[in-house]
Amino acid sequence: xxxxxxxxxxKDTRVKGKMVRYHADDINPxxxxxxxxxxxxxxxxxxxxxxxxxxxxxREGICGSCGMMINGVAHGPxxxxxxxQLHMRYFKDGDTIYIEPWRSSAFPVLKDLIVxxxxxxxxxxxxxxxxxxxxxxxxxxxVLVSKQDSDRAxxxxxxxxxxxxxxxxxxxAASLFTSAKISHLALLPQGQPERQRRVIKMIEAMDHExxxxxxxxxxxxxxxxxxxxxDFIARMNREYLCSLLKG
Amino acid sequence: xxxxxxxxxxxxxSHWLLLFWRSTVGKKVVMALTGAIGVGYVVAHMLGNLLxxxxxxxxxxxxxxxxxxxxxxxxxxxxxxxxxxxxIFAAYQLARLSQKSRPVGYKRWRAVGSDFASRTxxxxxxxxxxxxxxxxxxxxxxxxxxxxxxxxxxxxVVSGFRVWYVSAVYIVAMLMLALHLxxxxxxxxxxxGVNYPKYNRLIRxxxxxLTVIVAVGFISIPxxxxxxxxx
Ligand code: HEM
Ligand code: FES
Numbered sequence: 001x002x003x004x005x006x007x008x009x010x011k012d013t014r015v016k017g018k019m020v021r022y023h024a025d026d027i028n029p030x031x032x033x034x035x036x037x038x039x040x041x042x043x044x045x046x047x048x049x050x051x052x053x054x055x056x057x058x059r060e061g062i063c064g065s066c067g068m069m070i071n072g073v074a075h076g077p078x079x080x081x082x083x084x085q086l087h088m089r090y091f092k093d094g095d096t097i098y099i100e101p102w103r104s105s106a107f108p109v110l111k112d113l114i115v116x117x118x119x120x121x122x123x124x125x126x127x128x129x130x131x132x133x134x135x136x137x138x139x140x141x142x143v144l145v146s147k148q149d150s151d152r153a154x155x156x157x158x159x160x161x162x163x164x165x166x167x168x169x170x171x172x173a174a175s176l177f178t179s180a181k182i183s184h185l186a187l188l189p190q191g192q193p194e195r196q197r198r199v200i201k202m203i204e205a206m207d208h209e210x211x212x213x214x215x216x217x218x219x220x221x222x223x224x225x226x227x228x229x230x231d232f233i234a235r236m237n238r239e240y241l242c243s244l245l246k247g
Numbered sequence: 248x249x250x251x252x253x254x255x256x257x258x259x260x261s262h263w264l265l266l267f268w269r270s271t272v273g274k275k276v277v278m279a280l281t282g283a284i285g286v287g288y289v290v291a292h293m294l295g296n297l298l299x300x301x302x303x304x305x306x307x308x309x310x311x312x313x314x315x316x317x318x319x320x321x322x323x324x325x326x327x328x329x330x331x332x333x334x335i336f337a338a339y340q341l342a343r344l345s346q347k348s349r350p351v352g353y354k355r356w357r358a359v360g361s362d363f364a365s366r367t368x369x370x371x372x373x374x375x376x377x378x379x380x381x382x383x384x385x386x387x388x389x390x391x392x393x394x395x396x397x398x399x400x401x402x403x404v405v406s407g408f409r410v411w412y413v414s415a416v417y418i419v420a421m422l423m424l425a426l427h428l429x430x431x432x433x434x435x436x437x438x439x440g441v442n443y444p445k446y447n448r449l450i451r452x453x454x455x456x457l458t459v460i461v462a463v464g465f466i467s468i469p470x471x472x473x474x475x476x477x478x
Contacts, residue, residue, distance in 0.1 A: 006354070019354060072355035098355040105348050170361065172348030173271075203272050212345030213271040215368060216434040222360030230437070231444050238440025240272045244263055 001027040001088060004096040005040065007052055013108050019098070022052075029089040033076060034059060034066060036088050053112040061085040061225060064160030067167065068113045069100040074164035074223040082162065082225035102167035106174070106209045117163050119209040123178055126205030130185065131193040149187050156184035158226040165220035165228075171212035176220040178206045179236035180228050186239055196243035203240055271344065272438075274337045279438035281334040282431055286457070288327060289424070293464040299477060303401035310400040335376060342369055364430035371427040378420040385413070408472035417469045425462035429454055 003024040010017025024040050031039070034056055041051035057063040061082040068083055070076035076086045091097065099113065107115040145153075157180070165176035182199050185191030191198070214233055221230045267273035295313075298306040314320055358366070381391070386403055389395030394406045408414045432454035436442050442450065471477045 069353060069355070072353060072357035073359055100353055100355070103349050103351050103353055105350055168360075170366065171345035173345070200266075203270055204266075207269075207271050210344075210348055211271075212348035213275060213341040214437070215341075215345075215365065216430070216437050217361035217365045219358065219360040229444070231442055231447070234437045234440050234442030236440075237272055237276070237438055240270075241276065241440055244267055244273070 001029060001091070001093045003027060003036075003091065003094070006096070006098045007112070008100045008109075009052070009112055010101075010109050012111055017109065017112075019100075027088055029087065031088045032059070032084055033070070033086040033088065034084050053114050055114045056084060059084040062160060064162035064225075067102055067162045067164050069098070069102065069167060071098050074102070074168040075162075075225055079222065080225060080227040082160070085225070102163050104163075104166050104172045104211070106172075106211055107163060107166065115163070117161070119211075120161050120163065120174070120177060122209065123174070123202055123205045124181060126201045127181065127185070127198045128194060128201065130190055132190065143189050145188060153184045153187040156180040156187070156228065156232055159184075159224075159228055160226060162225060164223045164225060166211065168219040168223040169212065169214075170217055170219065171215055173214045173220075174206050174209070174211040175214035175233045175236065176224065176228060176230065178202055179232040182236050182239060183232045186235070195239070196246060199236065199239040199243050203236070271341065274341055275438045277333055278337045278341070279435040281330040281337075282435050284326065284330040285334065286428065286432065286435075289428075289461055290457070293461055296468060297464060299401060299404055299468055300471070303399070306401050306404075307399060311398065331376075331379070335372075338369070338372060362430070364426045365434070367426060368430055368434075371423040374420065374423045375427060378416070378423070381416070382420075404468065405472055405477055408469045411473065414469035414473050418466050421462055421465040424465070425458050428461060429458040432457055 001024075005022045005024055006019045007022060008017055009020045022040055022044075024036055027036050027039060034054070037052060037054060044051045054068060055065040057065045059066070061084060064082070066082055066084040067075060070083065070086075075081060075083050076090070078086050078090055101107075101109050101113045102115045102117075104115075106119040107117055110116050159177060159180035161177065163177070166172055166174050169175075182202055185198065186195055216230065216233075218230050221228065261269075268277065295309060296306075298309050364371075384390040385392050385407060386400075389397070389403065392403060392407055393410075394403075396402050408417070433450055436446075436450045468477075
């Protein structure tokens with residue numbers, strides 16, 4: 001395959017970046033999107049140019065570090081697929097591909113396609129701890145969880161914190177991420193002791209980072225590599241209201 | 248030994264209502280509640296207006312009844328004014344916040360989840376605000392009505408809508424209202440936390456049906472006047 005790429009290049013946080021055109025030649029359709037970028041980078045290194053910086057770690061869709069906007073869609077055209085799991089066979093020979101970093105005031109661009117997502121860590125941090133009994137490991141079946149709740153909690157817990165929800169949202173909202181994190185603990189018995197304070201603190205932290213406000217466009221759900229549902233956002237709002245009213 | 252709780256940043260300084268209003272989730276709840284007042288009003292107003300099809304007697308008596316108790320009238324008006332002001336104020340603040348959260352936009356962006364109604368909420372809302380002002384000056388105070396007769400609602404409606412471009416303004420405004428409601432009713436349920444996998448299809452269906460009823464009901468009146476069904 002032969003492709004034309006337009007890639008955002010930016011040296012560091014302070015300087016202005018721009019789109020730069022590259023050719024990606026001899027791309028095997030079985031390569032992943034990141035492998036395609038690797039090929040382009042080898043070429044760049046051979047030519048003595050600076051390779052395109054992008055974040056990645058697991059390359060198996062579980063670490064959440066590989067996010068980028070591909071032709072205007074977070075993680076590219078395949079639903080429920082992280083960039084590292086996206087294969088080049090979903091593109092056509094001769095395609096032009098625009099590649100940009102996540103855009104959010106809370107996610108400053110560090111270099112090229114790499115953004116700083118530590119705003120998410122601070123939201124998690126604001127959630128605090130859960131109370132557990134210390135000492136010897138408890139008997140596994142002493143706390144019962146209904147199948148329905150455990151399934152829902154797990155659906156929320158699949159969030160890998162990649163930031164695609166923020167990147168795709170026309171409002172730059174972090175509601176899907178925050179709601180997934182709030183929901184998975186709120187649904188489980190282990191999350192009950194701090195349930196009320198957790199939701200209030202996490203929403204406060206989310207607002208503090210300067211994320212936008214959810215207006216239910218549902219772009220996030222459509223690009224989420226884990227297909228997390230916006231129903232969790234409604235659950236977060238419900239948790240927040242109940243917690244605030246209970247005081 | 249006790250573990251020290253990390254205090255909420257504003258916990259001691261602020262009343263919970265202030266915390267609520269300052270948070271994006273709380274502000275959106277205010278939009279949803281004031282929007283719900285709007286929805287209730289719009290449905291009642293539409294049903295009342297349909298009396299125009301029953302002839303001058305019915306609608307004029309109904310209008311007089313609404314105005315008979317000025318305490319009640321001004322209580323209702325007060326609630327509506329406060330609701331509209333809060334709705335617009337919260338909408339403005341949240342929209343500004345969302346704009347600021349993306350200072351650098353994308354060269355390419357493709358919609359994969361949103362729809363036309365959701366992406367135009369700020370525009371349909373703005374046009375509705377302008378329309379409300381015009382509508383009050385037209386059929387409530389008569390300021391911009393060329394042939395206004397105090398207390399003769401039937402006459403004011405018919406002679407007002409005989410002017411084709413006035414009817415056109417009303418019809419377009421009601422289409423804006425339809426778009427606003429189609430997304431608003433659905434979004435309102437999310438803001439209030441009542442979306443639940445089990446009810447989602449029901450809520451979507453309700454939003455659609457309500458939108459169609461409101462739009463058809465309102466638009467039927469200028470349409471009927473233009474087509475000489477009412478005179
Ligand atoms: C007066 C001028 C108005 C303005 C400027 C305005 C503006 C807005 C905006 C910007 C939104 C948020 C957009 C979004 O969530 O995507 C919104 C939501 C909404 N509006 Fe309006 N609107 C107006 C009038 C109305 C009226 C007359 C009604 C009712 C008939 C209404 C009902 C709603 C509802 C139910 C929502 C959803 C609230 C939520 O998502 O929680 N609005 N409005
Ligand atoms: S590299 Fe880990 S999710 Fe893609």
